[in-house]
Amino acid sequence: MPDLWLVALSAAAAAAVAVLGVIPVILSGEVSPRLGWANALAAGLMLGAGYVLRQQGIALSPVGGIAGSVVGVTFVFASHRFTNLADVDLSRPEDLASATVPQIVTRELLHSAAEGVAIGAGFLVDPRLGLLMAGTLGLHNVAEGAAISAALIERGWHPTKAALLSAGTMAAHIPAAVATAAWIGAGGLPWVLGFSAGAMFYLILVELMPESYRQRGHTGIAITASAAMSVVVLLHAILVG
Amino acid sequence: MPAVVVVLLAGLITALATGLGAIPFLFVRTLSPKVIAFSNAIAAGLMLGASFTLVVEGMPFGTWQTIIGANLGVAFILVTQFLLPDEGLEFGELKGGGAQKALLMVIVMTAHSFAEGVAVGVAFGGGESLAVLITIAIAIQNIPEGLAITAAMRPRGASIASSAWWSVFSSLPQPLMAVPAFLFVDTFAPVLPYGLGFAAGAMTYMVFRELLPDAYADATRPEVGLIVSLSFTAMVASQLLL
Ligand SMILES: [Zn+2]
Numbered sequence: 001m002p003d004l005w006l007v008a009l010s011a012a013a014a015a016a017v018a019v020l021g022v023i024p025v026i027l028s029g030e031v032s033p034r035l036g037w038a039n040a041l042a043a044g045l046m047l048g049a050g051y052v053l054r055q056q057g058i059a060l061s062p063v064g065g066i067a068g069s070v071v072g073v074t075f076v077f078a079s080h081r082f083t084n085l086a087d088v089d090l091s092r093p094e095d096l097a098s099a100t101v102p103q104i105v106t107r108e109l110l111h112s113a114a115e116g117v118a119i120g121a122g123f124l125v126d127p128r129l130g131l132l133m134a135g136t137l138g139l140h141n142v143a144e145g146a147a148i149s150a151a152l153i154e155r156g157w158h159p160t161k162a163a164l165l166s167a168g169t170m171a172a173h174i175p176a177a178v179a180t181a182a183w184i185g186a187g188g189l190p191w192v193l194g195f196s197a198g199a200m201f202y203l204i205l206v207e208l209m210p211e212s213y214r215q216r217g218h219t220g221i222a223i224t225a226s227a228a229m230s231v232v233v234l235l236h237a238i239l240v241g
Numbered sequence: 242m243p244a245v246v247v248v249l250l251a252g253l254i255t256a257l258a259t260g261l262g263a264i265p266f267l268f269v270r271t272l273s274p275k276v277i278a279f280s281n282a283i284a285a286g287l288m289l290g291a292s293f294t295l296v297v298e299g300m301p302f303g304t305w306q307t308i309i310g311a312n313l314g315v316a317f318i319l320v321t322q323f324l325l326p327d328e329g330l331e332f333g334e335l336k337g338g339g340a341q342k343a344l345l346m347v348i349v350m351t352a353h354s355f356a357e358g359v360a361v362g363v364a365f366g367g368g369e370s371l372a373v374l375i376t377i378a379i380a381i382q383n384i385p386e387g388l389a390i391t392a393a394m395r396p397r398g399a400s401i402a403s404s405a406w407w408s409v410f411s412s413l414p415q416p417l418m419a420v421p422a423f424l425f426v427d428t429f430a431p432v433l434p435y436g437l438g439f440a441a442g443a444m445t446y447m448v449f450r451e452l453l454p455d456a457y458a459d460a461t462r463p464e465v466g467l468i469v470s471l472s473f474t475a476m477v478a479s480q481l482l483l
Contacts, residue, residue: 051296055293066478069470069474073470077463077467198470198474201470205469206463210462213457218449226311226315233308234304237300
């Protein structure tokens with residue numbers, strides 16, 4: 001079993017950096033279109049990380065890795081349906097007008113829980129892969145935190161409270177990562193690897209990519225995402241081998 | 242039959258199989274905006290799935306080489322797109338922006354089968370007993386690639402016949418590259434990871450630059466998410482099982 005304190009600590013760190021997202025919102029008074037770059041960078045890094053997780057899962061068990069990824073896609077799809085926010089772009093005010101704070105919080109909690117499974121699954125393969133996952137998700141959380149903070153500030157929340165609540169929803173990383181690292185045995189590992197790869201893949205397609213295209217056009221986003229993807233795959237090969 | 246002829250024939254069969262990918266579109270008569278968006282999403286998922294396998298295949302031959310190849314592939318499409326005019330361009334029955342995208346798609350998929358052809362040749366070089374099995378496997382894998390090409394060309398106004406033809410065309414480098422790679426395994430093996438990475442990068446960039454934005458244009462995000470995820474999974478599963 002991996003060191004559960006290290007798992008909890010890295011998941012917590014990834015969640016905590018979400019408070020930084022409020023800074024650009026305070027400075028510019030809105031969700032800056034520049035966040036499109038952060039979103040595309042995060043999408044590319046997460047896709048790269050997803051490639052690594054998927055490949056590790058399939059190497060252990062093709063059936064588990066593939067079936068697990070279908071479960072992951074279904075989980076996020078269902079959680080979007082459950083919160084009635086299936087087609088909502090958090091960074092677009094007109095989409096958010098109809099969303100309530102509990103809806104947003106529920107959606108984000110489920111979203112971060114799925115990502116937490118990825119951190120835990122990474123640690124189960126190799127602590128360095130776990131840290132790579134946490135770092136990747138931390139970067140993504142800054143952009144995600146900015147979108148949530150902006151939504152809350154728009155509703156009259158104080159920026160400090162908004163920042164804390166966004167980091168609070170990301171804290172779902174911690175129990176999800178620790179539970180995965182503690183309870184999943186060798187037989188379940190390809191399934192959770194597949195699950196986290198599938199869940200992140202679907203999240204990227206439904207949340208990150210459309211948001212970043214809208215914020216920053218097509219060419220720059222396509223270059224950023226594909227380059228970021230290759231960086232993670234390379235980093236993983238160098239760090240973990 | 243001499244081994245070289247076997248490899249060439251095997252490659253030709255796999256190329257022809259690519260044309261079969263156009264068949265599903267015989268049953269899709271109307272090209273409504275929804276159908277177009279869904280087609281783009283299917284092509285995106287299939288191509289992302291294919292590039293995943295290419296990277297997995299390339300890494301054992303060389304990590305840096307595969308990654309450098311991938312970034313070269315992105316740069317190649319970027320430059321090609323910059324050089325291709327989007328107005329006044331004609332490609333088959335297509336004109337203008339649609340012609341540019343369809344042509345890019347054929348270029349990307351052709352680059353992809355160059356790399357795959359080398360992979361086939363190198364694999365055959367390892368031993369002939371698996372030859373028939375490898376050929377059948379690749380022929381079957383080529384069908385969804387033809388589907389991807391058709392799914393990307395049809396919405397831009399290409400006929401089913403010309404989509405099928407360009408699908409076969411894009412696979413012709415497979416036999417052409419398989420033969421020299423088979424004969425000179427030692428020469429080709431070091432280039433292989435660059436080629437596999439190049440194809441994966443070019444395909445991934447094409448998905449992000451063209452196919453995904455066109456999919457989001459007329460489909461909801463959950464629809465795009467589900468279709469891309471499922472076609473991605475189907476592609477990876479089919480390539481793994483074979
Ligand atoms: Zn997230």
